[in-house]
Amino acid sequence: MTEQTHEAQGGELAWQLLGQMEQMTWDRHAGLSQRNAAENAPWFSEGQSLSALLKEDIGVGDTAAVIAAGPSVKRKDPAALIRETGYSGAVVASESAISYCLRNGVVPDLAVTVDPGIERVIRWLGDPNLTEEKLVEDDYFARQDQDDAFADELRANEEILELLDRHGSKIRMALSTTSAKVLVDRVFEAGLQVFWFNPMLDDPDLPDSATAKLQKENGFPSVNAGGNVGTLCWLMAGEVLRKKKVALTGVDFSYYDDTPYLNTQYYYEAVDLVGEDNLESLFTRFYNPHVGAWFYTDPAYLWYRQCFLEMAEDSDFETFNCTEGGILFGDNINCIPFRDFLGNIAADACA
Amino acid sequence: MNDVLKGNFEPKKKVKAEVTEDDAEEKFEREARKRLGGSIAFVSKKKVNWDDYDGNKGDK
Secondary structure (H helix, E strand, O other), X not given: OOOOOOOEEOOHHHHHXXXXXXXXXXXXXXXXXXXXXXXXXXXXXXXXXHHHHXXXXXXOOOEEEEEOXXXXXXXXXXXXXXXXXXXXXXXXXXXXXXXXXXXXXXXXXXXXXXXOOOOHHHHHHOOOOOOHHHHHHOOHHHHOOOOHHHHOHHHHHHHHHHHHHHHHHHOEEEEEXXXXXXXXXXXXXXXXXXXXXXXXXXXXXXXXXXXXXXXXXXXXXXXXXXOOHHHHHHHHHHHHOOOOEEEEEOOOOOEEOOOOHHHOOOHHHHHXXXXXXXXXXXXXXXXXXXXXXXXXXXXXXXXXXXXXXXXHHOOOOEEEXXXXXOOOOOOOOEEOOHHHHXXXXXXXXXX | OHHHHOOOOOOOOXXXXXOOHHHHHHHHXXXXXXXXXXXXXXXXXXXXXXXXXXXXXOOO
16 A cells, blocks of 8 residues: 555635634624624623633643534444543543533543534533424534534534533633623523633734723733634643643544534535535645554644644644544644553553 | 815716726725624733732722
8 A cells, every 4th residue: 555645635616715714703703793792791600710720720630632513423433432541631622522521530620612603503502492493494514524412403502402401510611701692691501600701702812802802891901812722721731720731622623524514613604605515625635654654634723733733833732633533743843643642641640 | 175076967988997906906805804803902922911009909
């Protein structure tokens, strides 16, 4: 068999858009984020500042494991390994991975949410107002190659509501001031311990910075999210929980090569933009040499990958990508199986 | 200005403007901006800004 070298293929239009993703994200979310922050202000006194976490000792030892919600999670089952090994370091989960964690017997030490979106994000924590009609209107979750539990959406929703109501009070939530009010309501209703932060919407050092204005108004720290909640979990583990070795799981930033385009997050937007026949111009394939397989990514995740690689360049902690798939690899990232991290790295850190 | 430049006859041939590659690219990027974007911003080379403008604000 000829050995393939890792390279990227296709996605010409995605590469063309890469330099504009920051502006596109601002255009898409800045207004909504600021409106959300204003609407959430009455709740700020009901939680603590993110800076309060600096005083807490979370997880044993110097390691953390991030569990995000990429498609590798249902294949690799990192929660099962955490239970099997009795890992006692910090577990940091994206809000989209909370239900997976709880269903598999892992209560995250810290959950993180940052997306300002209104309707969809509530589904990760259980939507008390979910109806069949809503499901018919939005097939987003049904299409995703993520948690299989979402295939039967109403049942999954009931299960998440119940799990979070039962375990919520044990979970710290790093909650963005710009989160949708419906999510904030759900977080407080479920009894999670809230630690507020502002996401950096723009450079806080610039004049008229929206981020600086928010921070001045509410006094909470501002945090660089790196474009998405998975990267933010990594940053929280290293910069807030101050762990020296951080493992990533479920941080694919991509789709498995046999995933139909229909099952990707921006499918409808992509078809709208370039047409069904030209989708390959928006999706880029990467060969991951650590697992010997191809994966493909869309413009948003291509940008997330670039953001992460840039942030990893000067991070003060070590990064171990234990996703065992996906497209996040390169300088400053050690790609190893999660079992190896738990058995060797984490064990040594606790010794 | 419009009053100065307006035409006073109907040309026989209809003039069709050519769509250049730059126009098409610009249009694509404009359309892309309406549809795509990340979940939240990324700010180059910054991590956490801990400065509390009011150190006690928000703390329980």
